[in-house]
Amino acid sequence: MSGIVGSVSAKTNIIPILLNGLKSLEYRGYDSAGLSYIKDGKLIINKVKGRVKDLENNIEKGTYSNIGIAHTRWATHGKVNETNAHPHQVGKITIVHNGIIENCNKLKHKLEDKGYIFKSESDTEIASGLLDYYYKKYQNIDKTIQKFIKKVDGSYAICMLVQDYPDTIYVIKKDSPLIIGKGQDVNYIASDVPAILKYTKKYYILEDYEYGKITNNDITIYDKEGNIINKELKEYQGSDLTSDKGIYEHYMLKEIMEQSTTIRQTINPYINTLEDLLKLPDLTKYTRIDIIACGTAMHAGLVAKYLFEEYTNTKCEVFLASEYRYQNNFLTEKVLSIFISQSGETADTLAALKKVKEAKCDTLGIVNVKESSIARALNKVLYTEAGTEIAVASTKAYTAQVALLSVLALSHAYRKQIFKEEKILKILNEFKNIDSILKPILENTKTYEKIATEIYTQHDVFYIGRGLDYALAMEGSLKLKEISYIHSEAYAAGELKHGTISLITKDTPVFSSATNKHINAKTISNLKEVISRGANCYLITDEDIKDDSFKQIIKIQKVSMFLKPLLVMIPYQLIAYYTAKLKGCDIDKPRNLAKSVTVE
Ligand code: M6R
Numbered sequence: 001m002s003g004i005v006g007s008v009s010a011k012t013n014i015i016p017i018l019l020n021g022l023k024s025l026e027y028r029g030y031d032s033a034g035l036s037y038i039k040d041g042k043l044i045i046n047k048v049k050g051r052v053k054d055l056e057n058n059i060e061k062g063t064y065s066n067i068g069i070a071h072t073r074w075a076t077h078g079k080v081n082e083t084n085a086h087p088h089q090v091g092k093i094t095i096v097h098n099g100i101i102e103n104c105n106k107l108k109h110k111l112e113d114k115g116y117i118f119k120s121e122s123d124t125e126i127a128s129g130l131l132d133y134y135y136k137k138y139q140n141i142d143k144t145i146q147k148f149i150k151k152v153d154g155s156y157a158i159c160m161l162v163q164d165y166p167d168t169i170y171v172i173k174k175d176s177p178l179i180i181g182k183g184q185d186v187n188y189i190a191s192d193v194p195a196i197l198k199y200t201k202k203y204y205i206l207e208d209y210e211y212g213k214i215t216n217n218d219i220t221i222y223d224k225e226g227n228i229i230n231k232e233l234k235e236y237q238g239s240d241l242t243s244d245k246g247i248y249e250h251y252m253l254k255e256i257m258e259q260s261t262t263i264r265q266t267i268n269p270y271i272n273t274l275e276d277l278l279k280l281p282d283l284t285k286y287t288r289i290d291i292i293a294c295g296t297a298m299h300a301g302l303v304a305k306y307l308f309e310e311y312t313n314t315k316c317e318v319f320l321a322s323e324y325r326y327q328n329n330f331l332t333e334k335v336l337s338i339f340i341s342q343s344g345e346t347a348d349t350l351a352a353l354k355k356v357k358e359a360k361c362d363t364l365g366i367v368n369v370k371e372s373s374i375a376r377a378l379n380k381v382l383y384t385e386a387g388t389e390i391a392v393a394s395t396k397a398y399t400a401q402v403a404l405l406s407v408l409a410l411s412h413a414y415r416k417q418i419f420k421e422e423k424i425l426k427i428l429n430e431f432k433n434i435d436s437i438l439k440p441i442l443e444n445t446k447t448y449e450k451i452a453t454e455i456y457t458q459h460d461v462f463y464i465g466r467g468l469d470y471a472l473a474m475e476g477s478l479k480l481k482e483i484s485y486i487h488s489e490a491y492a493a494g495e496l497k498h499g500t501i502s503l504i505t506k507d508t509p510v511f512s513s514a515t516n517k518h519i520n521a522k523t524i525s526n527l528k529e530v531i532s533r534g535a536n537c538y539l540i541t542d543e544d545i546k547d548d549s550f551k552q553i554i555k556i557q558k559v560s561m562f563l564k565p566l567l568v569m570i571p572y573q574l575i576a577y578y579t580a581k582l583k584g585c586d587i588d589k590p591r592n593l594a595k596s597v598t599v600e
Contacts, residue, residue: 029594037068078121344372
């Protein structure tokens with residue numbers, strides 16, 4: 001989603017810093033870009049509908065400035081156009097903003113009554129207007145910001161220039177991430193660490209209702225009452241943020257292909273011995289596990305639900321964070337809430353987490369991005385070691401989440417003495433061999449490319465399954481629709497007859513996996529029913545099935561249920577990838593989507 005970069009320096013030109021910062025945030029998804037800087041005492045704004053490259057082309061070569069703020073916008077209020085793009089200037093105030101000002105209509109009417117005229121449809125322009133109004137009224141920046149924090153509902157990470165203070169950038173934060181990077185005679189502001197890493201690894205994290213003043217040699221942070229806060233200066237410890245596509249045409253393909261490494265990196269500390277397994281948190285005091293997440297991360301939660309319920313006899317519920325945050329959740333001290341997030345910044349997941357913390361109940365997180373807002377708010381966090389995921393469609397983060405949750409469920413089964421030690425050791429051994437197990441599946445690309453040629457002209461595709469295979473169908477379907485724009489739906493195989501089967505016509509593609517010997521026969525009967533109605537069925541299975549009525553059977557190795565999701569998902573991911581490629585879609589940055597969903 002939207003990205004923020006700012007910089008103020010004593011002697012360096014900040015224009016390249018702003019543009020490089022915006023480029024490193026591009027993968028998060030956006031539709032317009034803009035910046036403003038001060039040159040010879042004059043504030044200049046430059047914005048475009050389109051890419052950062054277009055913005056760069058719009059700025060005269062050699063333009064020099066020591067202070068500026070920049071933004072990539074993912075539209076929330078108002079159409080995608082230059083007028084709605086940030087920065088927004090009203091009077092003496094110019095801002096870029098991530099988040100949503102929820103009471104902007106009310107504020108707009110009040111400001112219009114005072115004579116303000118707004119040009120855009122953006123809530124950010126209203127925020128700028130409100131700041132200008134208080135600044136004119138109080139002639140004092142601290143009072144202006146403190147009043148703004150009191151009056152505004154919603155989420156905001158704001159970076160602001162004030163005409164009367166051309167050496168200072170002001171920042172304000174609530175429910176949307178913002179960091180301040182510390183350099184030598186130059187300081188930085190960003191919504192996300194990658195934007196500043198080229199220049200510094202040292203940064204402060206702003207918390208909700210805090211604001212700051214940043215000059216080239218000073219960073220001062222305040223609470224909402226205006227008291228100075230002494231913050232810990234963090235140092236970024238991660239590694240591969242400079243990740244490039246390497247030999248691959250798209251990040252998504254690269255990320256799919258590196259999954260054996262990312263799974264291994266994630267679970268390695270827990271799988272070498274039985275003692276290792278006990279390094280994972282002890283869950284035995286809980287009678288229920290709730291899993292809360294969005295999108296693909298929620299689908300990883302569905303796999304965990306299956307494993308916890310089937311193999312550890314522990315009740316497990318999975319919730320979409322956007323629903324969870326507004327419902328009655330029946331929390332007690334016997335409930336553990338697990339939050340899953342790749343980015344660690346998803347607004348709904350963060351809000352749901354805050355709700356559980358307010359109820360003083362235990363939380364555990366499965367998070368990929370270290371020091372992210374969700375990671376910081378959790379009681380305990382287990383990191384997936386998937387590295388930076390650039391493609392909007394989540395692949396390696398999903399399999400890392402699934403692998404970690406599977407090992408967590410296995411450790412719970414061990415603690416509850418549900419499995420014999422030999423059985424656990426056998427499963428751990430399979431995890432240790434993950435590279436060789438996944439290798440033939442990752443190399444089977446010709447099959448996936450062929451399937452893509454058969455489905456890429458279709459309008460509707462269905463994914464069905466039972467039990468664990470239903471959870472996998474949901475993720476397979478999401479992968480296809482988000483990057484290829486083909487309508488697809490996932491259904492419990494037994495549910496088709498209750499309505500959806502009416503949509504099956506000649507050549508409708510239907511995908512399924514059948515990986516549970518106790519219910520495979522039932523799933524296959526459901527597939528036969530759609531084949532009878534003309535569907536082309538594609539089946540991923542570990543059983544030896546010879547049946548010409550299937551368009552394609554993809555055979556995977558027989559492994560424990562704790563590993564099967566990993567084996568099934570790779571064909572689903574690669575079929576989606578090759579289908580989107582045949583359709584000529586922008587695979588790494590699908591339309592309308594953002595990598596990190598920081599608004600509700
Ligand atoms: O960063 P998170 O894991 O919290 O993100 C959750 C979803 O927004 C994300 O998984 C989304 O569904 C992906 N586009 C799926 O590929």
